[in-house]
Amino acid sequence: GVPVHAPTSGVIESIADFPVPHPSGMADRCITLKPDGEDQWCQRSPVADYRSLERDEVLQIIRDAGISGMGGAGFPTNIKLRPPRDRKVSTLILNGAECEPYITADDMTMREKADEVVAGLKIMAWILRPERCVIGIEDNKPEAIAALRKATEGTQTEIAVVPTKYPSGGEKQLIQILTGMEVPSGGIPADIGVMCQNIGTAVAVANAVLEGTPLISRIVTITGEAVREPGNFETLIGTPIEHLLGQAGVNQDAVSRLVLGGPMMGYTLTTEAVPVIKTTNCVIAATAAELPAPPPEQPCIRCGQCAEACPMELLPQQLFWHAKATEFEKAEHLNLFDCIECGACSYVCPSSIPLVQYYRFAKGEIRAQQAEQLKADRARERFEARQARLEREQQEKELRRKERAQAAAEAAAKKQAEAEKAAAEGQAVDERAAKSALVEQALARKKAKAQASQSPAPSAPPTEEKPDIEALEKQLEQARSKLETMQGMLDDAKAQQADNVEKLERAVAKNHDRVQRAEEALSEAREKLAAGPTESQTTH
Incomplete structure (x- = not known):
């Protein structure tokens, strides 16, 4: 894990279980902070020349800043930047291919903070010493492409523009597009000498090292037809989502579903009283017409469309049967954990089978x-x-x-x-x-005898022994x-x-x-x- 920082000054009111952003809808331990309105900072320690430090010292700064991946599972960045000694990273990729509909948080980050993005990339490149640094970005983001090209002038960093196709922003998919190499089943990118980091993570690394600022905020997209003023908001970690919705002018009467994440990989929230966390990139306040309720699930007709749509080239139909029958060992044998839960199979299924939900269930049980x-x-x-x-x-x-x-x-x-x-x-x-x-x-x-013999009276009888x-x-x-x-x-x-x-x-x-x-x-x-x-x- 990584440290947790208070996003502002105030008083801790409680440490208790509250709803958190998770597909299960379960509660978890949370710290409730009441801001005092002063927003006082602690003493910060920026590093002007990080090259004068040891690499382990820079990694410790990144860890102490509480930085974790901001585009996926939230894996601690300092651990990811310390690959095994036998796995030399030859290619460092920044993933700017924000491919899922509705989400524009990374797009706005690249537009507004291109210099911080490149600065964070340089720090990570100094730690890893790769032969090649690439920023992958989809061709539907011309303003971000221009900002990054300007920020990388005079450097060896490549700006690789890729076609806009879902889910090209997935880590394994982007690696295959940019390098032609495929991450092995059950493996990680470091196995083939590649490391992929998120755009927001690069900005957080730059802020932590160069400014001494921990990860206490991120950009979140608030959108949907029920939102009057959709946009991207620089949001403190821990901010209640209901507060963000209020800032964006959400019409509560028009909201049919509240989705955290995108329409493909996101999940429905059961309450607005959940906090923004480090991996929260988008909240969709959708109307009934925009994201209608899925029709009832029908039996599988074995059409094979799910297999054609799967970017990982898995067998979604067989995985579904095994997951439904709780044959988890067989599902795992069919590379269940290679599924990136992109939702493409569920989207094309004519029987409206929520395949991803079955896969998530099977993964959780395993x-x-x-x-x-x-x-x-x-x-x-x-x-x-x-x-x-x-x-x-x-x-x-x-x-x-x-x-x-x-x-x-x-x-x-x-x-x-x-x-x-x-x-x-x-x-x-x-x-x-x-x-x-x-x-x-x-x-x-x-x-005694001697004394008796010497006595002057010879006529006297001998004396008795004493x-x-x-x-x-x-x-x-x-x-x-x-x-x-x-x-x-x-x-x-x-x-x-x-x-x-x-x-x-x-x-x-x-x-x-x-x-x-x-x-x-x-x-x-x-x-x-x-x-x-x-x-x-x-x-x-």
Whole structure:
């Protein structure tokens, strides 16, 4: 899409659904602007020399100005001016062949704004770098032809005058007339190195780049036998059509049908309360005699006149049957989307069959089916992506669980090994402590004997061995510390349900016995020390 600009200054009153110019007659989201009458402009940024900019910068200016095609489907111009790299545009065509009856908007634009038309063409040619620039115009517009020839003097731009024949103003038809090449079925002009732009689009490009003015207005033809003052009006985008009809002096009592567009490709409006949009080129206020109601539809007599009139050389009769039978796939196979909806087949049909309406219906249904299919495909892709993500997350979760289990097993094995090592070291410590205590006792006995042998009273009996309280206390402390350590290791092993619980229980019981023996030995030593020397030791 392209940006939307307020055509004048004012206050936005609402953003809601309103009727819009469309063959379906359906409503769409619209912005209601109440003008303040001051018509104040924002800051504009004209470019004096666009050649000093990068091409992407100029394309961005065109996009920001909200420019889209003003003669067809309204495709964004900045996108159209950026063809694929593998499709070199060799011919740039400006379509001034306004072939449909009643419409003179492009004719008036070429007369009054020929310089802007050529300026816009030069900008687009600078972007695309084509080998050839052509302005195609029908021979029933002599004033426009003269204005354009004057504006293109001294340039390489060609003015190609073509016969007035409907629908020579169609994009594909004009390309074939001017280049002799035919756009392939299902393809676009860029496929054959051609690009076609509208006259009004060229003016909008020139205004956007050279003046900094966004696309906020266009020329609209107001005509028909019910109009007192028919003419072309420079109209702000968003202007209600009923306001235009009032400006042209429409006799409401005489209006039988209100047609948006031309009598061939246009469609009837159900209300005047629709806005002018960027592709609105004509409004016909027709009387009953001017555009009478079509007669009732009759069965097809297979005369073949529709096939003779079709400029795209399609098979309108077969397309009609398939569209009526909702055999859309068969209709699409017969190149339904190559139909330009020119209305020539409907115009020549002696059975008054509204063929174009059937084709529009079939196209709409096919597009709806394609949209639904695309929606379903995207939903499937999202589902598959979600399933893949969930599966990947589950695999990652399982991998993390296995890693945690492996780490826990390794930690348990390490702790068990440490416990076994500590138990072995504890047993060695106990043995060393016992040996140390025995050594100390032996030394004490030896010392006592030495002292006894050195006594001055040889007749005195030897003294009884004095217990070593300090050594026994140290032995008891070591035994208790070891018991406490082993008890802690046993509790941890039980909590983790380790395999060495039974072994640790035996070690704890053994250490508990050692503590008891050490306590008993210390208690006996203290009692012996408290009793003092014996009677034999006190008499000489």
